[in-house]
Amino acid sequence: MTTLRIAGGRVLRPDATVERADVLVDSESGTITAVGDPDEVPEGDETLSAEDGLVMPGLVNAHTHAAMTLLRGYADDKELDAWLQEDIWPVEAELTPEDVRAGTDLGLLEMIRSGTTAFADMYFHEEQVVDAVEDAGLRARLGYGIVTVGKDEDGAREDCEQSLATARKFDGAAAGRVKTAFMPHSLTTVGEEYLREYVSKARDDGIPLHYHANETEDEVDPIVEAEGERPLEYARELDMTGASDSVAHGVHLDGTEIDLLAETGTAVVHCPASNMKLASGMAPVQDMLDAGVTVGLGTDGAASNNDLDLFDEMRDAAMVGKLAANDASAVPAESVVRMATEGSADALGFDSGRVAEGANADLAVVDLDAPHLTPHHDLVSHLVYAARGSDVRHTLCDGAVLMRDREVLTMDAEDVRERAEERAAAAVERAE
């Protein structure tokens, strides 16, 4: 057994208290085997210094499209529908497997550097994402995104089959760090007949669902008109709500839908930056938390954010949560940290997001000695309101060190940047 002791720092515990403690990690099982007083934690085979640092759960990005880093800054300042149809989808149609690998690598590099250890990915050429995750050492729940609008029946079925096949094939890949889901893009971009047929197939195999829901009013209104019910009521009828499922966004929700989410255990992944940038609206996050909904946090793709830094996202979540509730005490720092760690991990079905014995050893160590993190009245406050991704010193996933002293060990950062730069430029040129 190889053990690693993370020593000399402070530790953020699941009850949001901070204490001086060391953490012992078993690299073979990839779990945390002890957390506690430095005198009581056994010696490790190796030591990683957390002096002047805070050991926290690795952040979990519960909704993204990692390869969309290639489209970062390509098209901004537009609302969702026009942005997707006029700018994003034409370039995505040109993306080859190698392009997706390059964009995903760039996304993973950015995640590791900013203390993110797990993510949910909805995209295509997912075999590339599996390989990228395997090599970089992160954890992911991934799936192939289905769009049937604008496709004939054969094309639509092909998409659905592809999503099922991807979910079946890759579950458990990368030594168990990859899990999968069936991923219809949304309730309006996938036809009802296909949802009915293929969701039931996914259910037969126990495959969870992840999809965009209630993101914009333009997406809610047509369902209300056609079905005479709210989108999530429609989703429940289609058997698309359940304890293993998660929906991205959940911006435009009424009280009935919030109750439905809580009752069924369906998680919502809040994506505040994307919601603000595309002017989609303000999610009722405090209302969801009050109702007992599992709420996670996601960046969405880098083209609508425009980065994958969950520290930024935490600040955005707190800020917009207060505006939405018209209450400065709404969505406080502690709730936000919980959202980005345990909440997201629960949404994705990972035993991560908490520094506790037995949990996955997915961790980040944040430097506390920066001017913008001084003084130390309240470190939970700092994580949400003052820290940034570049404050992360070490990142670990599944008991392995992915970044040590700001050097990413599992990827060649220069090569990743060069490939992404070249492939992004070429794809845009082909599309235009």
Ligand SMILES: N[C@@H](CCSC[C@H]1O[C@@H](n2cnc3c(=O)[nH]cnc32)[C@H](O)[C@@H]1O)C(=O)O
């Ligand atoms: N199989 C589909 C791809 C779907 S992947 C998921 C899709 O979600 C898109 N996407 C990114 N951000 C958002 C968002 O905020 N709302 C809805 N879709 C988004 C993204 O561009 C990507 O096309 C096809 O071949 O068209």
Ligand SMILES: [Zn+2]
């Ligand atoms: Zn999305």
